[in-house]
Amino acid sequence: MTVLAFLSNGTVELQGASGATGILKGLAAYGFWGYLLAALVGFALLFGIASALPILFTWAERRVSGRMQQRWGPNRVGPFGLIQALADGIKLMFKEDIIPAQADKFLFMVAPGIVLAGMVSAFALVPLSDSAVIVDTSLGLYLIAALLSLEVIGVIMAGWASNNKWSLFGAMREAAQMVSYEIPFGLCILLAVVSYGSLSLREMSLAQAGGFLNVGNWLIFHNPFFALPAAVVFFIAALANTKRAPFDLPEAESELVSGFHTEYSGFRFSFFFLEEYASMFVISAILVSMFLGGWNLPFVPGSAVTGSFGGELLAVFTMLLKSFVLVFVMIWIRWTLPRIRIDQVMSLCYKYLTPIAFACLIGTCWWELAA
């Protein structure tokens, strides 16, 4: 998948001189095969992270939802039920992989792959610290937006190929939802681009270092009247992007019987499952990089990366912490709000989010010119 990212950019910059990325850079010196190996190593790394995070998030989701409903949540497998998600993963792998007789077999088999591929490659572009980034391109945000949209195609393919009316309804809803949320989503990205003059998430994080208490240069504090509402709009659009409640219309367990993945089982289903939880992290990391100061630890001036190993570690830790907080908020919202109707989604996105995002964008342009 990283090959895709390499090709789409043309100029490959493998970051850093230490750690895993350093090895990748060393391999890149061996020409094509070196690049291929680097890509494979990068992919393995990414796939590992993209599969490991959902384990944590599903556990968190089930524990948090349990406590919000005054239940215990999983507490049998491992301490506090921590290994429950792993047990479920093993279960999913050993389940029968059923393909309906009337399904479009090729599309049915390919769809989960496309969904997961888009998400995993988006992972490659998320900087966790100055050097802990697999691919840092000058097209960062643009590419991420494109790769996250790829997932929608996979969902529509899955819904169509299942040859099931529920699945098709789910897919159609996903399409309708996508054209609604992508506009405010894109406008908020544009707002960040206007503010920083760059599409690279790494440069955005670097630009947010320093300021009052090391938070003054965060976009939401640097430009509070326009960036703060834009961050909220982006977060709402991100919820829709990850297909999570209250925007889980394509899935809609209670009405569409899991919507687009009704017919999927076993390992192929787990692809959709992984994608949902991993994309939660990707979207949160993007939001943190754009609006919430990236890897800059608040109240600790000079915590921005200095190139030392400790500094990098602190940066990664900060980035993960901030993203996990946002993931928690996503979980929190899911267990608070009921699902809204498709017409309400469109009304929300077209009549509220899009005008607000536009206003914020224009306001930011003015703010940046005035500042």
Place this chain on the structure above:
Amino acid sequence: MKRDGAMVWLGNIKDALWSTMVGMGITFRHMFKKPVTYQYPEDVVPVATRYRGMHFLEQDKCIACRACEKACPVDCIEIRFLRHPGSVNEWFEFSLDYNKCMFCELCCSPCPEDCIHEGKEFGFARYERSELVVDLTTWKGLRDVDHQRIKEAEEEKKRKAAEMAAKKKAAAAKKAAEAKKTAESPEAKSGPSETAKPASDPEGSKPQTPKPKIPKGDAKGPSSKKTAEEQKPQGNQNKGKGSEKGKTKGKGKKRGGGK
């Protein structure tokens, strides 16, 4: 307040944000409350004191009178035992068929010894129907105590028999002596036969304490039931732990008398 135009739009945004925040506040507060669920296998929901669950039998109290078996409307109780001297029961089976049982508790009320109860166990999930036929006995056959008691009872019986034989012999000798002398009275004839009767009773091994109690209870019962009931436990307490068997026996007999 009536809204129009742009105010509707702004008002909607305000409402949406406000209601979302209120909802999230509620879920956040609930997150720190104690879960209300029970962790079932380890942590069982408390049931009412009068819950009708799986029966339990106080086997050492049971006298195998079969009152419960007779009372059961669906015939789900089966009792098999062998009566030995000294009121000792050799147990083979006291089983309840939970395929049939409807937990009416009609088996518990007629028990003269108050030894069968409905417990709090409610888990009746089994793999086979036959597993629902539950044997309530805590032991089968005879315990060491029972052997001891049978032995004692038999010895007592022998002793009583010997005593009676001796008495008979004495009486016969007396009779013969009296006959030898002169004419005799009818009272002297009936005397020895009355004393012999309790000796032949199988319950003879027990202390004689219940005997005086029966006339006491019966005398007071018809006139004032309350006072009789009040006196019953008092009488038991006074007697103390020395005669456990006599106590229960007296109680049971009294109940029967009440009917």
